[in-house]
Amino acid sequence: MDFTYWYIFPIAFFTAIFATGSGFGGSAVFVPVFYFLGLSPIEALSTGLVTELTGMSSATFRYIRQKVVDYHMGILIILLSVPAVIIGRHLVLVLNPLIVKIIFGVVVLVFAIYTLLFNRSGTWGNRKNFPTDEFLPYLWVPYFGGLSIGLTSIGTCETTNILLGQILKYNVNYAVATSVFVNGVSDLVFSILSIESIRWDIAIFSMSGVLLGGQIGPLLNKYLPQKALKYIFGIALTLVGLRMLILSYLKLKGG
């Protein structure tokens, strides 16, 4: 077994513990780390998403057991986001890696700033489901989320959360559970299609770290300053996104 990337284990472990209540998906943290290690976009995204999938699957099963997943809306969102994930993943393969990194930087920036400034739990409603006919104006949102996750590994969970929680006024538990369920499926599809690009020598440490941290994180949640963690992660990701955006842009401009 290759232990070159052993240090990914503690990073993944602590990220899983502290990111659990911060509202940010694991891949938003891991993908920049993998880019920093010199992985190509498709390798970074595949390894990041398979790591996220490990963390998401236990959360998804927990929500399924608690019966807080709105399958009706979840399936409609999956139907729209999965084809977009496939298209987004293909774009990663054909686009210039620097452009992929610029897109990643922009998406991270947008979601980090949005989460920091606008994501207030008080604006959420009490809905537990939503009629299909009223979903017509929002069909583009899951597709956009899927395209974003295919291109950057971030998007489905975040857009679904915003759509269900803030726009369609879902109950916070139902919105989060349905978003995690949808994101888990999107991650799974991406991982299956990119199985040959996953860097297993890194994923083995990131997955085991996330798996262990994901079990301890919820237990420590009540003792951790959630609001402060959310701001720390938000600011850190804003800086990461900004750095990646500027560096990639300069490299692209410099040829």
Added chain:
Amino acid sequence: MLKLQKKFIVYSLIILIVVLSIFIEVIFESGSVNIEKSITNTINAKKTIEEINIDEIMAPIRFQQKKMFVIVIILLILITLLFYHFANEIVKPLHKIITESAKVLNGDLTTVIELDSTDEIKDLGETINELTSNMQEVVVQIKNWVENIEKLNFEMEEKLRKTIETKKLNKREFQDLLKAYRENTALLDDFLKLFTIYKMKDGVVD
């Protein structure tokens, strides 16, 4: 626009998006530059034509085929999910309406159709519920009328029997009998008026 129409548009658009996206992906993948590059590199790496191994050249194409297979499987799962969802949302409530209406047809007027949907299918269910409730009222009214008529008929019969027995009929008794007869007729008239709100098919009523 009707809610059901909107629902159909949502499902049609989802099918369109799924099929179109997969179609675009298949076109992209089949014309992938990576396959071309991979085959060219394999051929260029060989010095003589004898060194070229067909399996080695075909490997990226075979890999692509496997990927296509996975994409088609995903597409099939998505389409199956969509139709299952569609059946649950449109066909299931319709089926419930049909089975519950059959109960009404067999005489169970206590049947209430309960549906989770929010569209015109729910409106249809509620209309049938109202219809059943109205039918129940009509049946109760018919029953009450018939009972009243039976009661009046019995009273008239009693008076007539007494008259026949005594072979006497004074003016007062005659007037009572006439009054009872008129009340009976009025009740029948009221009863018939009840049905004037219903339109009947030609040939059903003479």
